[in-house]
Amino acid sequence: VLLIIFMISAPLLTVGVPVELPKTEASAVEIKSEPLSVSIDQQGAIFVGDSETAFDALSTRLLTEAGGANKAAERPVFVRADGRAPYQAVARVMARLSxxxxxxxxxxxxxxxEA
Incomplete structure (x- = not known):
């Protein structure tokens, strides 16, 4: 039983940046490979995993973590943006990743x- 609890809770411990996610009615996405995590806090600061990263270094950092430019298309990226983050910050990060x-x-x- 403890093994099952740890298997379920371990993925939840990987993201350490506290953000208040916006609420939607979208369903969960199935993932086949380990995703990369990018978080944007309320002030627009960017984090890869749990360490802050400058916008100019974002591409290099994620490409390194993905295993190179040839593997970038295969790795999913989870963008966790605080609901109060500036829209411009989120749009810039999404455009840079793309x-x-x-x-x-x-x-x-x-x-x-549910209402």
């Missing part, structure tokens, strides 16, 4: 409460 060769971009949200 221009760097990442094609599997996922905007992570919380599920909206």
């Amino acid at each position: 221009a760097s060769g990442f094609t599997k971009l996922n905007l992570i949200t919380d599920t909206a409460p």
